[in-house]
Amino acid sequence: MNLEARKYQFIQELVKVEDESVLEKLELILKENQNNWYDELSESEKAEIQIGLDQAEKGEFTSHEDVMKRFSKWH
Incomplete structure (x- = not known):
């Protein structure tokens, strides 16, 4: 079968x-x-993800809208 x-x-x-x-x-x-893809990541990859999450929590990011405005001239 x-x-x-x-x-x-x-x-x-x-x-x-x-x-x-x-x-x-x-x-x-x-x-x-x-x-579980996360478990398969290296420790350095997990650390990079955590840095990004921490930055997002602090509001240290650029909104999708702002990114699209900035790059609209190439789209």
Whole structure:
């Protein structure tokens, strides 16, 4: 059975589930298995992101509107 057929079969079985605790367990499994792109970043990349977030919190940024005005002559 190929992957697509297995997914379809799983969906059919999932529709029949009536126990909420089973659904909660499945949701946890799916969340744990999703790729978390942030965890895959290097420490320096995470530090750069944090710097940007800190600057934004302090209001140290240029609005999208201002950037678009500045670069409109090239667009």
